[in-house]
Amino acid sequence: MSLRRTAISRMKNGHVDVLVVGAGINGAVSAAALAGRGATVALIDRADFGGFTSQESSNLVWGGFKYLENYELPLVFGLCKSRNRLMKAYPDNVKEISFLATLGNTAPFKPWFAALGATAYWGIGQFGTKPPKLYSAEKLEAVEPVIDTTSARGAVQYQDCYLVDNDSRFVFSFVRSAIEAGAAVANYVELVSARREGDRWVCQLRDTDSGEEFTTTARVVVNAAGPFVDELNTAWGLTTDHRIVYSKGIHLIVPRLTTTRHNRVLAFFDDTQRLFYIIPMGRRSVIGTTDTRVDDPHTQVTDEDRDFLLAQINARLDLPEPLTHDDIIAERSGVRPLVVRRGGSDQTNVDWTSLSRKHEIERDDARGVVTIFGGKLTDCLNVGEEVAEHVESLGIPLEKDLRNWYGEPAAATRKEFYRQARLMRLDSLRTKPDTEPLTDRLWRRYGRRAFDLLEMIRADPTMGEDVMGSADYLRAELHTAAEHEMVVTLDDFMRRRSKIDLVVRDRDILGSPGLAEVAGILFGDAADARLADYVASKTAHA
Template identity: 30%
Template sequence: MDHFDVVVVGGGINGTGLARDLAGRGWRVLLAERDDLASHTSSASTKLVHGGLRYLETYEFSLVRKALQEREVLLRSAPQLIRPLRFVLPHAPHLRPAWMIRIGLFLYDHLARRELLPGSQGLRLTGSIFGAPLRPEFRRGFVYSDGWVDDARLVVLNAQDAQARGAEVLTRCAVTRAVRGADAWEVTLANGRRVSARALVNAAGPWAERFLRDHTQGSNGQPLPTRGLRLVKGSHIVVAQRFTHDHAYIFQNPDGRIIFAIPYQGRFTLIGTTDIELPEHEDPPSRAEIEQAEVDYLCEQASRYLAQPVKPADVLWSYAGVRPLLDEGGSASAVTRDYLLEADAAGGAPLLNVWGGKLTTYRKLAEDGATQLGALLGDARRPWTAGAHLPGGDLGPHGVDIDAFAAALQARHPEREPATVQRIARAYGSHAGELLAATPGAEVAPGLFESELRHLVEAEWARDAEDVLWRRSKLGLHYTAAQRAAVAAWFGAR
């Protein structure tokens, strides 16, 4: 039987972030994910690194400040995946007065130190490129800064860094049983392997409650106690490009919610999200799907602002995910997105449960969790991730300027298509040069060569076409059905 210091259950952003932090502190770590990395909630976000402007209205100043602090840390850690993004907020006077928005934006600018992003300002929409896509009644607005992230690739980078620092990462291999002893956990994996661990981390996201209920056993032979989660489905739609500038929009809805319209993949606009609460005590679905009512809602709200209406027939792709939120009462949109780390060593070997959380604060969650585990294991070890790059994030003399890095890469590889070089630069950062320098092999689909597919299999845990086309890249959006089938056939031939 193999022995580990910590077994982490869950290969989403929180689980991989914790595995990375723990491994970097010298702990022997095993991470087990039942499906692919980021195959559920962590690839179904709005893909923003942001403080959460709307959370100021519910007085969650601590959460917003923490998220704003992390925004700057993450922008530096992986500039190939995380980039600044300006947001245009058209003013709708009947929803929120201008003075209220100005106060909110002032707080947003000053709650945390800001070095990489410009501050907010008023904006005249009439006659501007930012007003052109909007209905003519929107004459003024505001602009502020946040960040955009490739969420699924961010998960993969954390897993890669964890592995590079000594962690063992298993995908498509669930933890089927975890039995707590006085000094260690006995953990059984879906492949029949049994390991022991001094501590267990439950980072199963929407399934965290279910994992404790169905797959753990305390030293008394009973399932471990759990807490209630509110499971809220968020859905997004993707339509043909509605504007050509590089800013995003934040739209205020009459129901008090907001939605975003974000430039996406060069040719599309991403619109979301919804907040649909799953019935109490219902287990999260293995594959969340958007409902027609959600499509209609997103189209209706976007069309209140955009001059070119968005219709359900315009939707080219959609995705949905389930967010686990702490159960504090109130409406789904008002429930906190903050996390709770619940550590317990009273019943035997240490257990850390991860409840809730948001993408932007994953690194801080991991840092706090690793510190708590160190205390429980009797060996406090120093945090290290705040100033560290994720794999590919060190762009050398280009700092955080991914465009300058991509231009230099293109100059070294003039034989490669500019669109391919841009994509590879943004996906792999400082590791892109190795991929471009390798013998490409056959072109399986436009811009996708065998050398890259082999890399995704050997270094990024990809096992089928869906892993590649819809998580580690979004090439599925750009390819025809025949081209997607060609990628599936490549995997089938292996």
């Protein structure tokens, strides 16, 4: 029986201490923290893990340099502290990276003032990164030749972090942690209804893949539905002090614009004096993000969005040819759930970008509900710890927090993996230019499970072959995903367990002779149907 079916079987007519609804970053860390401290936990999502807001981020783990503009010092301090914790806990996944911010005619600050802010930011971050630097326009041209310095007054370089792999993969690491701590976890399971009976919630759930419905009871429900938290609370008759409003952000993924020798983020102020970035993603660059108020959490990239970002970037880079729509490999569009207080301003008369990105957590003692409003990838560990405190206040006994529910395996385990990989000459299996060593990639993605991949390759060398050419994914990785990563649709794998959909053009994916084998390994007898669904979705999007 598959890992997912086993989890659903455990949920049927079962009772747990906590049911977590929503498996984005907030729900995943909540489940991991609670299960890691001994609570019985069920985690569900009506779609895939990290499949909505958490798959549309900038892949950055940062303290929020731009929040200094609004004097949100406590927020910046907390985020920097969280960033430093994540760097330490995930040294192979969360990497320090330079942000090179060009100060041109559209920048609201002079270079010296921005450098002062960067120095303050470095101090607020407890000097956890390399120190900032100030560059003149002349020096900037030498440091990063791709930047058009015609109107540049100078630049400042400061440090933050980014996720080497994609955001959904990072979310899934917490899902795995919850599973390993004993949680029952399933994607594509929706909450149909919930009612409070005595001291527990009776929850009607539906497996959206099979259509089967079943019941689970829980003493506490954690509402981690991201942009949909208000919708759930309204259905339950709950009144909260906070609510969610939406800011739409988009990213365009194009061929790499900067040299791979210098892995840095380029930052610019657009014509409206808002920051946007060029973020490295392997052999690609990610341009974004925009910040637009919307009323619906379901968003898409429009021609207006594309034209705006392309115009902004073409005006600030010295490219051989201007970027056009044809250069766009993939796109991302999502909303930031921003927290505002009920009964206050409707935010129509304030600067939209000034709204805080901080999270809020509310607890309803009478009903046994914890609601998470807002949040960021950077702040995820704090969210998990705070949710655990609230759940404990609702009468669920928890064990002492040993902080073993997050982080990469111990350094000694990593050293042993690298030793074994070196003995079997793992990195010699590939010779592609501008790609990282296999040893680094497999360890970062799989941790202790990477040893199993070595065993597969030792037993069958074809397991070390790339299945889809430019996708850079080994046959052994697909078998691991099929067994351990709850892949229900082909999109789950292509977009979230991996980032193939983000770095390979749709026409190249659909034309790859390896795509059918990918589906076959992941789904067995159901491969044809899953592949047809995926192709149909791609065709509809086009």
